[in-house]
Amino acid sequence: MAGPGGFPTRGVWRRPALRWVDVLVGAALVALLYGLVRLAPALNAPFLPGTAPSTVSTDPSHLPYYAVRSLVRMFAALALSVIFTFVYATAAARLRRAEKLLLPVLDILQSVPVLGFLSVTVTAFINLFPGSELGLECAAIFAIFTAMAWNMTFAFYYSLVSQPREFDEAARMMRLTKWQRFWRLDVPSGMIPLVWNGMMSFGGAWFFLAASESISVLNHKYALPGMGSYAAAAIRKGDLGEVGIAIAVMVVLVVGVNAVFWRPMTAWAERFRVEESQAPERPRSVVLDLLRRSSVPELIRRPLRPLGAALDRATRPLGTAEHPLTTTTVRERMGDVFFAGAVSVVVVFFAWRALDYVHTTVGLAEFGYALALGAATFGRVVVLIAAATVVWVPIGVWIGMNPKVTRFAQPVVQVLASFPANFLFPLAAAVFLALGIPLNAGAILLMALGSQWYILFNVIAGAQAIPFDLREAMRSFNVGGPLKWRVFILPAVFPSYVTGGITAAGGAWNASIVAEVVDYDRHHMQATGLGAYITSATEVGDFPKILVGISVMSLYVVLANRLFWRRLYRVAESRYAL
Template sequence: MLRRTFPSPEALRRFPFGLADIALIFGTLVLLGLIARVGAGTLVSFVPPDVVPDVSLNPVHLPYYAARSTLRMFIALFCSTLFTLIYSYVAAKSRRAEQVLIPLLDILQSVPVLGFLSITVTGFIALFPGSLLGLEAASIFAIFTSQVWNMTFSFYQSLRMVPSELDEAARLYRLSAWQRFTKLEVPSAMIGLIWNAMMSFGGGWFFVAASEAISVLNQKYTLPGLGSYVAAAVTAQDLPALGWAFLTIAVVILLVDQLFWRPLIAWADKFRLEQSSAAEAPNSWVFDLLKAARLPRLMRRAFTPVGETINRLLSSLTPQRPRVAINQSRQVASDRLYNFALLIVIGGLLVAGLHFILTTVGLGEVFKTFVLGLLTLGRVLVLLVLATLIWTPIGVAIGFNPRLSRLLQPVVQFLASFPANFIFPFATLFFIRAHVSIDWGSIFLMSLGAQWYILFNSIAGAMSIPTDLREMATDVGLRGWRLWRKLIIPGIFTAWVTGGITASGGAWNASIVAEVVAWGQTTLTATGLGAYIAKATEVGDWPRITLGIGMMSLYVVALNRVFWRRLYQLAETKYHL
């Protein structure tokens, strides 16, 4: 009689693959299949002035629409991360480049997403003739512009704030520029970069509707996606369809949090710059699954020789530069010459802009946009003050308490990622029935998209405060306001400034969609610069589009240079670990 035998536990452990590996392989195949299925929809034929078939309000199509929007979001996030690493590094390492790139970053941040769409849609369509890829690229680029500036500001500031003792250790060990970047600078910035990427990803949802239902230069283009679905539901005044869209985006946000962001946060905990470990590290079932699987370790071993070869090559190409004494007089003369050349370029641009204004809209229109900008500026400042008072203490509490972080992180991630303009139709309906002026209501609508930058940066700043400093503050009896003044405010100040500057830029951007809202055939319009740009973009009035965007850029750059840059300098000189 044959007896059936089963492998022993020891034999199972010796088996090259386990249940974790099977789950990993299955999940990867499912993900690749979804990407292939969704990506095929971007390759259909499209020749303007043809239009893409209308978005159906049948809820059965929502999973496909959600997948299309999510794929655009992740492609934009990848591009944003790549841009952040390169742009921030060049700006932080070269004084000459910094003098150009950081003011340019202020200007780019100030240009509204609709402004980029007005310029890029036609170009991308021409770049991919006969294919829907042109519209897809324009949509992804619009989402990219809503994500990238926050991440770039965060990483740039992290590169400037590397702890001095670690900087000296890197020089002592003669690390090459590549080794320093991969072993010191990126790891020290990782926690802040991930939380800001999470915030940027959530902020990108805010402009999904604008990037998928594009109305520019009297031509309307629509791409299948959640944003265009919501736009169609608003036009049709279809409340059930809006409800299905809300449910779908909630499911997408929760899935992305569980499958992507939570594993990243758990992995990034090892980059804490402290001598004592955190009281309770963040966890993730996906991260635990990846650690339990054997396949990632086998792949890492297989690719280790290739990685080491690339590291040696890049290290040899980027040797450590010795410190050299700076000739102060020569440096001053060089700076003056550089600034003079820069002023000539800026002066030439101003003259060209002034000539354009005088020959198209006139000085009266310039004064009008300046006054409208003051009204929008007032809304932005009110938003920043209220967001700081409300969300900074909450962010610190979440960052200091791992249990609270585990409980509330999905909540704040959901709130930040939920597209605020999906709520606009309901808010508009409330404003109409409650007779609330949109001039005040737009502050609330702008805050739905901008306040989270302060919350997420406060969380990241609190998490970056070393545990040993917090324990020492407890031992010496710091409580209440003294604890905030001696530890918390200095510890989170740099992160708060990053959150403030990006929240400010986000609020200006949000003003374009928050100062003009509609429900069916009823439109509420606030008096402000955002409404001015939105109207000009809708009718394709290029002179007023240019003037409005230029005036908004002027306000944002002036606010950044006069206020936020001084706070950055204070952070670098006074509040630096």
């Protein structure tokens, strides 16, 4: 059949044939939605604090259901962390006055252990949803969120403050609104470090899954169905067989999440790399290839495009993106003084109330005792960071600068980093007991299992971000050996290392709450340190000591960040930003 002019018209208006890749992607999407709908009633199950179960069944047949419940909590916390990162990091990077407040607050939030958040939020969430398990679910998700958000926020903040000046000038010349600049410049330029640190934060959150699902706080014990609560119950029973089953299931979960989610994300993020030369080999993902070949993502994206255009129009009254500010007027200085004064008044008021509360309960001398315990934990953190730097910086550079190595090493590193090391604590306790190793020394190793990976992942991301034209220039000039490390590699990865170091230090302080107290069967091992102090106070519901412990831990972390890590940040911004 021919139309006017003799051109064939057969099949012109025929719909595209249904392809197998569309069927596969559509079936996976339907299965995901169906699973969430079936799971929703369990999240809102009846709940009475006085009769709530304090443990879960360790029957292995329940593990598939527990795994799904834990994955839902993890991804819900990840979504909240991304939203928080976008809002908080952007405000800290773009609002000059707010930065002076938001960064110290972020230091404090990073230093507060998961148990510290749980001791305050569990009762609040239960009262927010009375008679429903949804309150306890929200508390668990919030606890996992606190283990993810800070590292991602630091990474995205650094990507914003280290943007090349020409990007800012281009945004001004194109008259982009603040909303357009955020989605077309800020997010793409920070996508690679955000994805890598999101992957690391997701892995670090597995470490605190047991504390988030098997909650022992304020003399109450609550247990939610999940892999963390299953492992906690198996560890309390001292059944190494059930602990081994939990470890095997966790390995499957970590590998599956890496293959289905994080591997596609890292491959997709490569599109935002800015460089003049092409990488010899880029990360690939079978899942991402399937999504790119399928028309299902486009069918989902198409109805959302008018919404994006409407948001662009709606945000134009906010004005164009003009950052950074280049002038400082007398009015701005007066505003700075007023802002600093208001913040100081609020801080002094709450500090005085806290001191008065501690003075009337356990006495101010408790701060001196907690400071001494904090010195012991601080020593462990210093040893851990120094050892992790020496070991993982060369390995991270080797992985990040060799695409073929990255392809094979990334899944292995992801499994090691994502595996909840506290699942291995019973085995470690058995080894410590057999060899006579005190937990005061062994706690360093246990803390390292949950925090050293921040340095490795950030160094890998920093090495991968080095433009290939600079690498080719080093090869052209025959620069190698120690000189190449001193003038090229170490300066290039230094900003990423600082991000990894500050988050690894914060992660080590957080890990101390589970690493300095280890229970296995009838054995109880406890190290001398601030983490053990906070854990003991949380379990018995001694809120004054919880307040003292968290305050002292925050003091140590903030001072270390202010006196050491922030200075390294300034050096990285001024001398080593690519």
